[in-house]
Amino acid sequence: MEHRRITLSEQLLAFLRELPDIDIDSLMEAYSRPLPSSIRINTLKTSVERCLSLLREDGYLLEKIPWTRYGYYVSGGDNLAESIWHMLGLVYFQGPVSMLAAELLDVEPGNYVLDLCAAPGSKSTHIAQLLQERGVIVANDISVDRVKALASNMQKVGVINSIITLRDGRIFGKRHPSMFDRVLVDAPCSSLGIISKDWSVAKRWSEKVSERISRLQLGLLISGFDALKPGGKMIYSTCTLHPLENEAVVSELLEKREDAKLENLHVEGVKTRKPLEEWKGMTFHPDIRRCIRIYPCDSGAEGFFFAKIVKQDGGGA
Amino acid sequence: MKIRRADSELRQQIEHEANRTYGVSDFFSNYELIISGEGRVRATTSETLQLASILKKVDSIGLYVAKYRKWGLTLSIEGSHYLCQQLKSTLELDREDAIRWMMAAPVEARQKTSGKFVVARYQGFCMGTGVVGRDGRAYPQVPKWRRIPEE
Numbered sequence: 218m219e220h221r222r223i224t225l226s227e228q229l230l231a232f233l234r235e236l237p238d239i240d241i242d243s244l245m246e247a248y249s250r251p252l253p254s255s256i257r258i259n260t261l262k263t264s265v266e267r268c269l270s271l272l273r274e275d276g277y278l279l280e281k282i283p284w285t286r287y288g289y290y291v292s293g294g295d296n297l298a299e300s301i302w303h304m305l306g307l308v309y310f311q312g313p314v315s316m317l318a319a320e321l322l323d324v325e326p327g328n329y330v331l332d333l334c335a336a337p338g339s340k341s342t343h344i345a346q347l348l349q350e351r352g353v354i355v356a357n358d359i360s361v362d363r364v365k366a367l368a369s370n371m372q373k374v375g376v377i378n379s380i381i382t383l384r385d386g387r388i389f390g391k392r393h394p395s396m397f398d399r400v401l402v403d404a405p406c407s408s409l410g411i412i413s414k415d416w417s418v419a420k421r422w423s424e425k426v427s428e429r430i431s432r433l434q435l436g437l438l439i440s441g442f443d444a445l446k447p448g449g450k451m452i453y454s455t456c457t458l459h460p461l462e463n464e465a466v467v468s469e470l471l472e473k474r475e476d477a478k479l480e481n482l483h484v485e486g487v488k489t490r491k492p493l494e495e496w497k498g499m500t501f502h503p504d505i506r507r508c509i510r511i512y513p514c515d516s517g518a519e520g521f522f523f524a525k526i527v528k529q530d531g532g533g534a
Numbered sequence: 535m536k537i538r539r540a541d542s543e544l545r546q547q548i549e550h551e552a553n554r555t556y557g558v559s560d561f562f563s564n565y566e567l568i569i570s571g572e573g574r575v576r577a578t579t580s581e582t583l584q585l586a587s588i589l590k591k592v593d594s595i596g597l598y599v600a601k602y603r604k605w606g607l608t609l610s611i612e613g614s615h616y617l618c619q620q621l622k623s624t625l626e627l628d629r630e631d632a633i634r635w636m637m638a639a640p641v642e643a644r645q646k647t648s649g650k651f652v653v654a655r656y657q658g659f660c661m662g663t664g665v666v667g668r669d670g671r672a673y674p675q676v677p678k679w680r681r682i683p684e685e
């Protein structure tokens with residue numbers, strides 16, 4: 218695979234060095250590699266076997282991503298993004314670790330699912346596939362331009378049971394409390410887990426960025442939680458490594474909503490790391506250890522943080 | 535967004551047109567039909583429509599399946615995908631023509647087509663309506679954002 222040399226600001230390097238349990242050289246090595254090309258097979262339009270056979274006939278090499286049900290690394294062949302199969306919506310390009318968000322949400326056909334920050338739709342299209350046309354996926358985003366891309370992707374994948382809404386996710390829960398069986402909050406973040414996809418992320422980052430964005434993330438997480446039915450489940454995910462955007466946000470939710478509980482997360486096939494229990498004088502909620510971190514150097518792809526939250530039955534918001 | 539549900543009269547007209555043009559006997563009968571701008575017909579489940587009616591700032595609902603205008607009914611790629619098994623005749627394409635189709639370039643309608651609309655199919659996948667011109671070629675109605683870019 219192609220190698221480029223990446224340089225990070227002193228501030229960013231200092232932050233990364235403070236993370237426990239990480240080897241900076243391996244992380245830098247991972248940041249320097251382009252993300253692998255990976256797809257999810259869209260079972261709303263075809264079966265996995267049929268799709269694999271069509272792609273192989275066209276010369277593509279496919280290797281299963283171990284921690285997903287429908288994900289494959291793809292190489293060889295002509296540019297798959299410009300192929301008939303992509304244009305027809307049989308495959309969807311998505312990062313291998315990003316696929317975990319919908320996988321971990323325990324979506325069942327018939328569920329009402331809210332994806333609060335949905336554009337451009339990687340996870341909403343995945344959720345729709347897991348719903349198998351039963352139940353409803355509400356895909357929301359605040360950005361007009363990104364909602365256009367979301368609508369195009371939902372169309373291409375062939376989602377019939379979808380509602381796309383365009384609003385600030387922070388007020389969703391107040392307006393529609395206890396409505397959804399599943400909620401995904403794939404929050405906007407500083408993107409430090411996907412620097413290899415976009416090096417400008419590293420240039421733009423400062424501690425202040427993470428501080429500012431963590432307030433928005435908390436607003437979204439609380440709103441998503443309030444929109445959840447008692448007994449419902451929620452995934453909070455970011456593609457960043459900063460504890461202010463991850464552990465601190467989830468910990469704050471647990472303080473603010475006593476019916477919010479964390480469930481253990483377990484993923485086969487990729488190394489996961491323990492979350493941070495404290496950061497710069499802050500001590501997080503003891504249950505925070507139930508969340509997981511995935512680093513680019515372990516996945517060979519993106520870095521992510523995942524938390525799984527359940528709303529206890531009988532509690533009040 | 536104001537949701538405009540197709541009333542039974544409009545539904546009947548669309549179903550009639552789908553049957554006359556494509557031989558489709560069941561045009562999304564288990565789904566709700568919604569009409570949006572430029573005669574676009576979207577299909578969705580009644581459950582979805584019900585939920586949409588209580589949500590604010592709805593941008594779109596369900597799947598765009600067809601366009602219904604005075605001069606006829608065209609099926610989107612997804613509309614034809616859903617109805618593929620019911621279509622009375624399709625234009626079977628080889629790989630080269632299928633790629634041309636997805637570039638929105640006209641394709642020779644080798645098989646006899648009965649009307650001015652034809653749905654193309656490649657490897658069993660239906661790829662939306664093409665309008666058959668006087669020159670005997672089918673002009674695919676593939677939206678710009680779905681097209682395979684030209685070299």
Ligand SMILES: C[S@@+](CC[C@H](N)C(=O)[O-])C[C@H]1O[C@@H](n2cnc3c(N)ncnc32)[C@H](O)[C@@H]1O
Pocket residue numbers: 333334335336337338339340341357358359360363384385386387403404405406
């Ligand atoms: C990480 S991206 C989501 C990616 C998406 N889940 C996917 O998998 O394709 C974060 C999204 O949050 C949206 N966003 C930012 N602020 C928001 C807000 N207040 N309410 C809703 N969405 C917001 C952004 O427009 C952006 O599309």
